[in-house]
Amino acid sequence: MASTQENLPKTNGLTLAEILDKDVDIQERVAVDPMDDSEKSDDEGAQEVKEGYCVECEDQPAELLCKECSDQFCAVCFAAQHRKGTRKGHYTTPLVTAEPKSQTKKAPNGVESQKDEEMTDGDSDDEEVREDEAPVTTSLDNKAKEQYVHRSKFIPLRLTYGERKYLRLLEAALTVSEYTDKIDVYVFNKSRAKRIVAQIREICSIISGLLVAADYKTGQELFESRDFSANADFYRRIFELGRRHKIMNPEKMRNTYGKLIYMLQDSQMPEIQDMLGFGVVSPIRTVYTVLEEGGALDMLREDIIDIATSEIGAEDRSRREIQGAIKAKERAIEKLAYKYSRSTDMDDELLKQCLYSIGDNNAFLRTNRDPCEKLIQYLKKYFHPTTPDSGRSLAIRSGRNGARLTHGHEKQYSYCLQSLTLWKEILGGEISLSLSHAKENFGGLNWIHRYV
Helix, strand or coil, X not given: CHHHHHHCCCCCCCCHHHHHXXXXXXXXXXXXXXXXXXXXXXXXXXXXXXXXXXXXXXXXXXXXXXXXXXXXXXXXXXXXXXXXXXHHHCCEEXXXXXXXXXXXXXXXXXXXXXXXXXXXXXXXXXXXXXXXCCCCCCCCCHHHHHHHHHHHCCCECXXXXXXXXXXXXXXXXXXHCCHHHHHHCCCCCCCHHHHHHHHHHHHXXXXXXXXXXXXXXXXXXXXXXXXXXXXHHHHHHHHHHHHHHHHHCCCCCCCCHHHHHHHHHHHCCXXXXXXXXXXXXXXXXXXXXXXXXXXXXXXXXXXXXXXXXXXXXXXXXXXXXXXXXXXXXXXXXXXXXXXXXXXXXXXXXXXXXXXXXXXXXXHHHHHHCHHHHHHXXXXXXXXXXXXXXXXXXXXECCCCCCCCCCECHHHHHHHHHHHHHHHHHHHHCHHHHHHHHHHHHCCCCCCCCCCC
16 A cells, blocks of 8 residues: 555645546646655755856855865865865865956966965955955055064964863862972981982972873873973973963962972073983963064064954944954954964964964953053043132042042142053063063073062
């Protein structure tokens, strides 16, 4: 019965009487409409992607045809889908229907260079951003570009996911360590230098044990010889991660960072290095050093570097404007990473990490330095420097409202202005101060910490 019913023609909802009385009409109606509604809807759904548009985003004109995938992509989607793995080696050809590019170059094998297309495609991207109502700055003068290069010398590189795992191991080892207690307490039969070496080795041993417990295979490969000096590069990297993390996040590691700095400073003494057999201090990795090693410093001089590293604020902006700014930033990051990953030996993920690090620094300045600037503006706007204006006085009197001093309006105005200016400069240059302090303390100086 089941096979018989499957072979019967579809009657499109006719009754049994109509089937028996009007067999000819049934055949005609079935012949007129041989496809059911589900089949029609499937065919209609398959034609939703417009011809000539990107197969991935479906809203941008297709510019490239991937020979291996046999699909049409826009430049941004192709870069995102073919940035790693076997797809990274796919070849493309420009589509005739794509909008003409200005002064495109040909690769030696006859395939048009996609990175040149993307960098000369500024007009189309700017139009997309304008549609999203996002304010975009597409050009910077040479002074502003060199300012990015100068700032990158004092911006630490953001930690990766794997580095954050090592950071947790370091924090755990420093938490259980009693370095300052053991070093500063006098021991009759043991010299200070021997106590320092013993404590440094103990911290390295704790880190080694925690690494083996967290990742047995990696731990076995590193510490098979059980020689600290053989893994000196690993320990230097771990300790550098802690310093870099603290510079970017001043509120973190409040209880453990002091132990780390005391230990690293003590390890710089020549007698300690002779007894220990290796050094534990390495320079902090910054955006500048990473890009300089990879030969990609020119990325900081691109016109769209301001867009790629900007912080997206929500003040006085609609949701549409915010979304447009986010999309413009993502496109700028993809373009810069794609271009310099092809022209240099650097990986595109490392290039993005450098751009994100500059963005982190911009976010830090906005939340810490910019409030001081706003307060200075309000102070100058609503208060006169010498005389109270319209009953607005900053004068304080001892014993009133918790005040311990007596200051007139002029003196209190100068005090507030100087304090806000000082904190603005400190917060604006905190990272550069931290790096300069680290260079001074770990630059071979013989420094021993003492409690006063």
